[in-house]
Amino acid sequence: MSLKQPTETRQAALVAAALALAAERSPATVTTAELAQAVGITQGAVFRHFENKEAIWLAVIDHAHHTLLNRLQTAASAHATPLPALHAVFMAHVDFVVEHPGVPRLIFQELQQPHDTPLKARVRRLMHDYRLLLTRLLQQAQDQQALQPGTDLQAAAVLFIGSVQGLVMQSLLSGQVGAMRVQAPVVYQLLQQALAAPRHTHSPQETP
Template sequence: MTTLPKNLPADARRAATVEAVVALAATQNPSDITTTAIAQQMQLTQGALFRHFANKDAILLAVMEWVAERLLARIDQAAASTASPRAALQAVFLAHVGFVAAHPGVPRIIFSELQRAGETPPKRAVQTLVGSYGTRLHQLISQGQAQGELRADLDVQAAATLFIGTVQGLVMQSLITGDMARMCVDAQRVFAIYQRGIEAGQESTR
């Protein structure tokens, strides 16, 4: 349970609400998290919570905006710290895994939102995040091809999809076992297999 000062500024209160939801989602189904539970986590009344958010969807939208801002900033920083597109892809992969390991509630929230019927603001925010992430991967993979590091015949779309799917696979395995730290241990070995499939010198003979 989070203990906060009673008179936080509005922005700080909204940020604390987001963090409370991420913390709750680490141990329970996000769809089961009620505004009552969020308020209790923050030691607030529901009335105090609704002074900053109109409803639960507004809270979830703020959560997804928080995730997008921090995850994209983290992978951008990781990519910028490397000397080549191939190294950048590995850095992005490990940064993404590290982010999820630090915030295990995040993938639970994302999967929960994507399973919701119909269009909702939080679901659209997830889709926007995935699109922005994919654009970055396309750019890195295309740069790797142009510099001769990655296969010239590589299907860029398929390579980007497989990259994201590989991260998701590690996440799912960790959620199943309940050991999020294991994901960080396995990430290097898993990425090495992915890299061998996309790097130059592995062109198709068909």
């Protein structure tokens, strides 16, 4: 076994602990002492695995990036046509947030900072990769004449992501993150009605 394995295991455990604590309250209030206690190590041992607390949150964003994009790509690839794939991506994102509410808490908190930060750079990279996935699916839909004529694909991607973010914000404000799963299908139906060509405005769960 590699000597790195214990460090990688501890790092993964600290990331999981950070996500769990951020799901309950502001990430800014999470301390390394609490993380150490959650993992079962000393506070000093935390810094043998991460240089500082910012490095832990960077690892959290990297983990979220990898996990979320994999889920979205898997959801999309399960459908042969782009509109059902977009619906699957939307719901996969909602499910991810319901399971990991600490991620949007961390992102929203960081975006309030007036200056640029390494965390903001990681969030931008995540959003860039997300938009690439959406734009590819939207381009496929446009090529198949499944979108309204003249649809701006970049604006459509913004509307898609903004719809999810709106659901996330409302769920965090209400403290009922799970309610997103109930509201999401209705929101997506409105989104599809705005984007889809008339003959493609069937239920998003139908696969042509």
